[in-house]
Amino acid sequence: MGSPKTNDRFLNACVVDTNRAEARKTSNALSKHVTCGQPAHVLASKDHAVAFLRHTSINIIIVDLECIGGDAELADLVAAAPHAVMIAVSAKGSVSRAMNAMRNGAHDFLTKPYTSEMLLEKLESHLGVFKKATPSRTASAKPEVAQGSKPAKAPTQFEGLVGSSSRMQSVYAQINRMATSSAPAFITGESGTGKELCAQALHNRSARKNGPFVAINCGAIPANLMESEIFGHVRGAFTGADEARAGAAELADGGTLFLDEIGEMELCLQSKLLRFLQTGSIQRVGEHKQRSLDLRVVCATNRDPKTEITAGRFREDLFYRLHVLPIRLPALRERREDIPALAQTFLERYAAEENRSFKRFSTYAEALLLQHSWPGNVRELENVIRQLVVMNDGEEVTELMLSPLLREQTVPVLSDITFTEREAAPSLGRSIEPLWFQEKQIIETTLETFDGNIALAAAALEISPSTIYRKKQSWAERASA
16 A cells, blocks of 8 residues: 655644554654654644644544544534544444544544554545645745645734634624723723733724823822822922823823723722713812813723622722723633633744744643643733743743643542541541542542533543543432432
């Protein structure tokens, strides 16, 4: 059996399989005979594969059905890579299994174990779409993607915000609708979620886009200077006021004033801000003259406004004056599918800044990024990527380049079960829990770690997603018995 006649094309392949030995064997065969020496990307779960395929041009997918949870799950891979040739493989081979796989989007089917020759024979019959000749590549030319494959897609970006998840698409839609209004907007979200970028997007999409965008962090300015920073002051208004100075509100006239961390503002200043919102005019500190302004106020906080109101730290009337158009930015752990695109964006940005050669992440490095809880959200991810770029170099980011915090992530597995001294002493009358119950606790803990994502939990536990589904069903049957 000869190699598929595609060596005049630049092809990318990926293998979706939790069995690393089999995945490496398949990857080696593809590299030797099909992809001109390019190693195949090895992915260990359906969710990881879908996230990867959304931002990487792939022409060939070899997918283990047990790894992704069954043939019905193929549809998500097809949607992420609609032009790729997909070969489904399974240790549970049958005519009906093969037919179901192909009904769900696979081009062909192989029963495990299979030889390299069997795989190449299947690919030979489906790679005709890639055989049209093209000029040979030179060392300086960019790799060409085979005809019929999907073009490499840049991560979805919206005014500096990055992400194609449904949560972010909803945010983009809100911004587009709210941008045409001059009503105050109130952005909430954890630290590092991109609240200032969201405010800037509202400004850039509005009719005020040619006016100034003035941002002020209410938590970074001493309370005794905050009024002057926002409303300005006249000469001699207080010690150190050697000359008259316009505040942020005046500087934003005709544009947008962004008050970040509004929850940090002192109550006395909140009342003055409320008066400004009601009248549209301000007074500089030490001055009696009223100055009328035309601007839009956008504010943001990482605190719960209702809690702050209950605690007496935020005026309720000011909240309702500001909370006209609310936007909530999701935490990064709530949109994990955006992590690869964000990481790639930061990698390209800082590789260019630091004159490094980085182009991609290894499969395991990307898996660690996907697994981390990211309490610092997008800002934390950005800092992690910047640090590794500064401290390392190469074309591929490996797991060893990541910070120890990410490398040392652990997920409880069955072999890690330990007993306390009290539990180990039979004389205390402790009964040993049945194995099925211990498995249940481990799997449920892992699912909680991954916010209920069965594919990610299965990859972490190195079991098939179908195993989790099967065990959940058995627990339900025990409970109903």
